[in-house]
Amino acid sequence: MKKPADGGVMVLRDDPAAATFVTVQGWRSRRGFFYGEDEDMARYDGCTHVRCSRCGNPTEKSYTACQPCRSLAEQERYAAMPRAEWDGESMVYSQTLDRYFSTPGDAEDELEEGQTLGSLRLVLCTPNRGRRIDADHFAEELPEDGDLPDVLTAAIAAFNAAVDEAPVLSWSPGKVALACEEEVKTGEPCTTTN
Numbered sequence: 001m002k003k004p005a006d007g008g009v010m011v012l013r014d015d016p017a018a019a020t021f022v023t024v025q026g027w028r029s030r031r032g033f034f035y036g037e038d039e040d041m042a043r044y045d046g047c048t049h050v051r052c053s054r055c056g057n058p059t060e061k062s063y064t065a066c067q068p069c070r071s072l073a074e075q076e077r078y079a080a081m082p083r084a085e086w087d088g089e090s091m092v093y094s095q096t097l098d099r100y101f102s103t104p105g106d107a108e109d110e111l112e113e114g115q116t117l118g119s120l121r122l123v124l125c126t127p128n129r130g131r132r133i134d135a136d137h138f139a140e141e142l143p144e145d146g147d148l149p150d151v152l153t154a155a156i157a158a159f160n161a162a163v164d165e166a167p168v169l170s171w172s173p174g175k176v177a178l179a180c181e182e183e184v185k186t187g188e189p190c191t192t193t194n
Helices: 040-044 067-080 104-107 150-165 183-184
Strands: 049-051 058-060 092-094 098-103 122-128 170-178
Touching: 049 104, 092 104, 098 104
Parallel strands: none
Antiparallel strands: 049 058, 092 098, 092 122, 122 170
């Protein structure tokens, strides 16, 4: 029989040449999905837990590390952050409580017995402001080598001036940890254990 590329031979559905039964070997996951020779993917699909990349204990497969190791890694990342004192304006974010506070004093009001500000893992927040625009915003609508009309150029300038003068819209956790009082006094990082 000729292949269709060699002249387009007609083959009917019931013709033995239309299909051939073959036996295929490969890896099938516990959930029934076939992965051919990719044993690793089949095993991952079929498992519910994997080994923690840090300690080797089982953890849900959606994580690479178990909860205790994830908590330890978060504490290590926090300990490695640069420190600064509160500027009197920025909001602060508690990594421990997943909450924002207007001042470190507000965060201190939330302390439970035995906790310190250091145990809240406070981070100085950065302000989120409106986004400026420029003429490139209209590039797709302009003809090639076309210029933006003066009325839009003036409107963009006025909009950008308003953005620059507008108050902060919101706050996001920054990359600088709050140097808490005990850290300022001793020069040693605050305790971060709860």
